[in-house]
Amino acid sequence: xxxxxxxxxxxxxxxxxxxxxxxxxxxxxxxxxxxxxxxxxxxxxxxxxxxxxxxxxxxxxxxxxxxxxxxxxxxxxxxxxxxxxxxxxxxxxxxxxxxxxxxxxxxxxxxxxxxxxxxxxxxxxxxxxxxxxxxxxxxxxxxxxxxxxxxxxxxxxxxxxxxxxxxxxxxxxxxxxxxxxxxxxxxxxxxxxxxxxxxxxxxxxxxxxxxxxxxxxxxxxxxxxxxxxxxxxxxxxxxxxxxxxxxxxxxxxxxxxxxxxxxxxxxxxxxxxxxxxxxxxxxxxxxxxxxxxxxxxxxxxxxxxxxxxxxxxxxxxxxxxxxxxxxxxxxxxxxxxxxxxxxxxxxxxxxxxxxxxxxxxxxxxxxxxxxxxxxxxxxxxxxxxxxxxxxxxxxxxxxxxxxxxxxx
Numbered sequence: 533x534x535x536x537x538x539x540x541x542x543x544x545x546x547x548x549x550x551x552x553x554x555x556x557x558x559x560x561x562x563x564x565x566x567x568x569x570x571x572x573x574x575x576x577x578x579x580x581x582x583x584x585x586x587x588x589x590x591x592x593x594x595x596x597x598x599x600x601x602x603x604x605x606x607x608x609x610x611x612x613x614x615x616x617x618x619x620x621x622x623x624x625x626x627x628x629x630x631x632x633x634x635x636x637x638x639x640x641x642x643x644x645x646x647x648x649x650x651x652x653x654x655x656x657x658x659x660x661x662x663x664x665x666x667x668x669x670x671x672x673x674x675x676x677x678x679x680x681x682x683x684x685x686x687x688x689x690x691x692x693x694x695x696x697x698x699x700x701x702x703x704x705x706x707x708x709x710x711x712x713x714x715x716x717x718x719x720x721x722x723x724x725x726x727x728x729x730x731x732x733x734x735x736x737x738x739x740x741x742x743x744x745x746x747x748x749x750x751x752x753x754x755x756x757x758x759x760x761x762x763x764x765x766x767x768x769x770x771x772x773x774x775x776x777x778x779x780x781x782x783x784x785x786x787x788x789x790x791x792x793x794x795x796x797x798x799x800x801x802x803x804x805x806x807x808x809x810x811x812x813x814x815x816x817x818x819x820x821x822x823x824x825x826x827x828x829x830x831x832x833x834x835x836x837x838x839x840x841x842x843x844x845x846x847x848x849x850x851x852x853x854x855x856x857x858x859x860x861x862x863x864x865x866x867x868x869x870x871x872x873x874x875x876x877x878x879x880x881x882x883x884x885x886x887x888x889x890x891x892x893x894x895x896x897x898x899x900x901x902x903x904x905x906x907x908x909x910x911x912x913x914x915x916x917x918x919x920x921x922x923x924x925x926x927x928x929x930x931x932x933x934x935x936x937x938x939x940x
Contacts, residue, residue, distance in 0.1 A: 564783035599634030625650035684716025727761025814879035848891030
């Protein structure tokens with residue numbers, strides 16, 4: 533297939549090879565639920581989503597912020613116990629403010645279920661947050677040292693999360709990162725909390741952080757957490773991956789506060805096509821549909837890869853080319869000719885419909901695909917009906933025409 537494409541994406545050189553694998557942290561069940569437009573899933577729905585996260589090979593998942601109250605503690609504990617009982621290959625983590633009252637429940641749940649639960653302790657780091665909250669750097673450092681130190685003393689791994697990192701001053705970040713690392717943090721999470729970053733800013737921040745870690749001579753990993761406010765979250769995450777972060781975060785369908793988080797599904801697709809990951813993503817649609825149903829967010833018809841129209845055409849010219857590829861018995865060619873994403877890699881297939889912009893080849897293919905003899909009379913009847921319609925004909929509409937012709 534590479535002989536059939538001149539790939540301008542690689543003209544300036546392929547993506548730089550990574551010396552270590554990229555990991556993913558799924559935040560659908562915590563950060564994603566902050567959207568003001570979603571319904572809070574039941575525990576059964578959360579359990580199903582957790583299993584689908586594991587099925588996609590996603591390495592870790594945020595399963596709650598238990599410091600928010602007893603209800604969250606109950607769900608978080610149940611999810612953690614499911615990871616143990618079902619032997620899911622997921623490392624759980626939980627969000628917490630940098631206060632002991634938030635991290636203590638994480639320790640207690642971890643001890644109750646018998647597995648490590650990473651504490652994701654977060655604190656605002658930008659000047660605008662400091663000014664708004666009236667925080668002094670001394671207070672922020674003290675809070676960081678107390679919360680991270682408490683977790684480390686209890687044997688809980690800690691990811692130190694600086695909210696709004698992309699708008700924070702490097703002098704502030706240096707003080708906070710050093711304090712967190714000295715207190716026992718093993719990961720630093722760089723956050724584009726309000727979707728401010730561009731790929732260039734992402735690269736600069738990741739490079740600066742990695743230089744600091746190298747300067748300190750410590751074994752600390754780096755995460756990237758993005759938001760979609762400027763529509764750049766996937767591009768930023770890819771930039772972070774290329775610059776060397778260890779783990780990237782996302783949510784199914786990009787659900788989350790305001791316009792949402794980095795869409796995990798689209799991120800996985802792009803990193804698979806770039807060659808950074810090689811895993812079975814055929815359950816991607818099931819994962820997105822489960823989240824859509826659980827939170828009450830409709831998947832737009834034109835949503836990439838998992839949307840209804842992603843691999844669907846009713847246009848004569850496009851359909852004719854896809855059909856010719858199918859006639860050759862070549863599914864990969866059919867995926868290639870009018871699509872930049874190979875449908876078969878993600879559990880989908882090309883679909884030919886019949887509508888006002890269709891040619892007769894659409895009709896022939898539709899009939900043959902369903903085992904009907906494409907007689908001239910039947911083809912003409914369906915074709916003429918399609919031309920009079922203002923939308924794609926439904927299967928039932930075409931089947932009714934088939935029955936009419938068969939009974940004449």
